[in-house]
Amino acid sequence: MKTKSLTEKYLSDANYLRSSRKFDEEGEFFWRSPSNIALIKYWGKKENQIPNNPSLSFSLSNSYTDTKISYKPNKKDNQINIEFYFENTPNKEFEQRIKNYFEKISDFEPFLKQYKIEIYSSNSFPHSSGIASSASALSSIALGICSIERKLFNTLDSREEFYQKASFLARIGSGSACRSIYDGFNLWGYTEFIADSSDEVAIPINNYVNDIFFDLRDTILIVSSEKKKVSSSQGHSLMEKHIFAEARYNKAIANLKEFISALKTGDLNQSANIIRNEALMLHALMMSSDPPFILIKPETLRIINLIDNFIKDTNLPITYTLDAGPNLHLIYPNQYHPQVLDFIKLLVIDIINYENIKFDFIGGGCQLLAEK
Ligand code: PMV
Numbered sequence: 001m002k003t004k005s006l007t008e009k010y011l012s013d014a015n016y017l018r019s020s021r022k023f024d025e026e027g028e029f030f031w032r033s034p035s036n037i038a039l040i041k042y043w044g045k046k047e048n049q050i051p052n053n054p055s056l057s058f059s060l061s062n063s064y065t066d067t068k069i070s071y072k073p074n075k076k077d078n079q080i081n082i083e084f085y086f087e088n089t090p091n092k093e094f095e096q097r098i099k100n101y102f103e104k105i106s107d108f109e110p111f112l113k114q115y116k117i118e119i120y121s122s123n124s125f126p127h128s129s130g131i132a133s134s135a136s137a138l139s140s141i142a143l144g145i146c147s148i149e150r151k152l153f154n155t156l157d158s159r160e161e162f163y164q165k166a167s168f169l170a171r172i173g174s175g176s177a178c179r180s181i182y183d184g185f186n187l188w189g190y191t192e193f194i195a196d197s198s199d200e201v202a203i204p205i206n207n208y209v210n211d212i213f214f215d216l217r218d219t220i221l222i223v224s225s226e227k228k229k230v231s232s233s234q235g236h237s238l239m240e241k242h243i244f245a246e247a248r249y250n251k252a253i254a255n256l257k258e259f260i261s262a263l264k265t266g267d268l269n270q271s272a273n274i275i276r277n278e279a280l281m282l283h284a285l286m287m288s289s290d291p292p293f294i295l296i297k298p299e300t301l302r303i304i305n306l307i308d309n310f311i312k313d314t315n316l317p318i319t320y321t322l323d324a325g326p327n328l329h330l331i332y333p334n335q336y337h338p339q340v341l342d343f344i345k346l347l348v349i350d351i352i353n354y355e356n357i358k359f360d361f362i363g364g365g366c367q368l369l370a371e372k
Contacts, residue, residue: 005200006164006168006198006200006201007048007200010108010165010168011107011108013108013155014107014108014109014110016153016155017109017110017111017149017153017155018110020153022111022114022152022153023073023074023114023115024073025071025073025151025152026070026071026072026073027070027071027148027151027371027372028068028069028070028071028370028371028372029068029069029070029143029144029147029148029151029368029370029371029372030066030067030068030069030368030369030370030371031066031067031069031140031143031144031147031366031367031368031369032064032065032066032067032140032366032367032369033064033065033067033136033137033139033140033143033180033181033365033366033367034059034060034061034063034064034136034139034180034363034364034365034366035059035060035063035064035065035125035131035132035133035135035136035180036057036058036059036060036132036135036136036176036179036180036186037057037058037060037132037218037321037323037329037331038055038056038057038176038179038278038321038323039056039057039058039259039271039274039275039278039321039331040053040054040055040056040057040252040255040256040259040274040278041055041252041278041279041281041282042055042175042176042188042189043235043236043239043248043282043285044236044239044240044242044245044248044249045175045236045239048172049171049172049175050199050200051175051188051189051199052239052245052249053189053248053249053252053253053256054187054188054189054190054191054197054252054253054256055176055179055187055188055189055252056185056186056187056188056205056256056259056260057176057179057185057186057188058184058185058186058216058218058362058363059179059180059182059183059184059186059362059363059364059365060131060218060360060361060362060363061360061361061362061363061364062124062125062358062359062360062361062363063123063124063125063131063136063358063360064123064124064136064140065121065122065123065124065133065136065137065139065140066121066122066123066124066140066369067119067120067121067137067140067141067143067144068119068120068121068144069117069118069119069120069141069144069145069147069148070117070118070372071115071116071117071118071148072115072116073114073115073116074113074114074115074116075116076116077113077114078113078114079113080099080102080103080106080112080113081115081116081117082095082098082099082102082116082117082118082119083095083116083117083118083119084098084118084119084121085118085119085120085121086121086122087121087122087123088120088122094121098119098141101138101141101172101173102117104172105145105169105172105173108168108169109145109149109169111148111149111152111153112145115148119141119144121137121140121141123136123137125358126225131220131358131360132176132323134173134174134176134177134232135174135176135177135179135180136177136180137174137177138170138173138174138177138180139166139167139170139177139178139180139181139366140366141170141173142166142167142168142169142170142173142177143166143170143181143366143368145166145169146162146165146166146169147368147371149165150162163181163182163366164201166181166366167179167181167201167202168200168201171188171200171201171202174232175188175236176188178201178202179202180365180366181202181365181366182202182203182204182365182366183204183206183363183364183365184204184206184209184214184362184365185204185205185206185208185209185213185263186202186203186204186205187202187203187205188201188202188203191253191256191257193256193257193260194208194260204365205260208260208263208264209263209264210263210264210265210266211266212266212268212333213263213266213271213333213362214362215333215334215335215361215362216331216332216333216334216361216362217330217331217332217333217334217337217340217359217360217361217362218329218330218331218360218361218362219329219330219332219340219344219357219358219359219360220327220328220329220330220357220358220359220360221303221327221328221329221330221344221348221352221356221357222327222352222356222357222358223297223299223300223303223326223327223328223351223352223356224297224299224325224326224327225356228295228324228325229293229295230286230293230295232324235286235289235293235324238286238289238290238291238293239285239289241290242285242288242289242290243288243290244285244288248281248285251281252278255274255277255278258270258274259271259274259275262274268317268333269317271317271319272311272317272318272319272331273319275319275320275321275331276319276320276321278321279320279321279322280322282322282324283295283296283322286324295324295325295326296322296326297326299326299351299352300322300326300327300328302351303328303348303351303352304320304328306343306347306348307320307328307330307343310343310347314339316332316336316339317332317333317336318330318331318332318336318339318340319331319332334361344357
């Protein structure tokens with residue numbers, strides 16, 4: 001017998017939520033959710049935010065979003081009714097995005113149309129600083145929605161069910177957000193190498209990872225915090241007719257397989273090479289899209305040259321990655337932090353200011369901060 005997809009399961013659960021309509025309660029949940037950095041990249045998707053290849057990331061410690069989400073009876077019955085505040089200021093642009101998101105997920109959470117929802121969201125890091133804010137923002141909102149569902153309907157009572165649905169709902173808001181629920185290493189996308197892997201949700205994979213990877217640092221070199229000219233969604237859609245699409249998806253699967261083996265055996269050098277390969281390939285795909293686009297800056301390349309020389313000279317297992325932007329993420333075990341700091345102080349500081357360097361680490365997952 002074919003097992004139900006999560007989408008089918010949640011659509012059928014929604015019938016129960018619909019039939020036990022509740023209009024008259026109110027409450028509030030306050031969630032913190034981490035950002036994450038992808039080591040195997042998600043770039044290219046199918047309908048409903050289903051990825052074309054599996055991706056793998058780790059959650060960050062210092063980069064997170066705090067979101068307070070409150071609900072009370074809605075006077076506009078059967079319509080999404082939200083107010084959105086970013087850093088305590090009403091933000092109409094984000095509000096519209098969240099409204100569209102709520103429309104999309106209301107098939108799974110029909111109560112979203114029965115309540116007036118207010119959202120207060122703030123980041124621990126500057127917006128557009130090269131840290132994936134949509135991942136932490138959307139996952140924190142998805143967690144709030146799951147809390148409301150649990151409170152109103154007594155559903156999602158096990159930790160697994162709760163986080164699985166949060167990851168599912170986060171994915172619909174922003175693909176990479178589904179990897180921002182759990183601590184440590186996360187995998188999103190089906191692969192035959194990992195049991196329970198799924199295109200619909202991320203799963204924690206810390207059990208597959210050697211201890212030496214649990215003190216990784218992510219030192220972020222902010223080359224530019226300008227708003228990107230091409231958004232991630234435009235980038236994903238340019239993969240649809242990309243001449244290298246098939247080769248990319250095959251290589252991503254091969255990289256993932258090798259990467260998981262390096263994670264298991266504790267092979268820092270092999271993992272470092274794969275991380276760099278993924279980052280450079282991502283940007284090569286952007287440059288070879290039709291139309292092409294370039295997100296790295298001259299300073300990005302200058303710093304890459306310096307890092308490559310530094311790695312060659314020292315032979316240390318230090319590597320770098322890039323998201324869809326010009327900023328570099330230096331990834332390395334904590335024990336090499338003094339050498340990396342010296343390198344930054346000696347060479348990188350001529351290119352970017354010290355305040356544009358953010359120090360982060362592999363970190364914990366989401367956290368419920370308060371509830372009323
Ligand atoms: O989640 P999105 O749609 O913003 O896409 C994220 C894309 C990358 O950050 C470049 C890669 C990834 O896997 O996070």
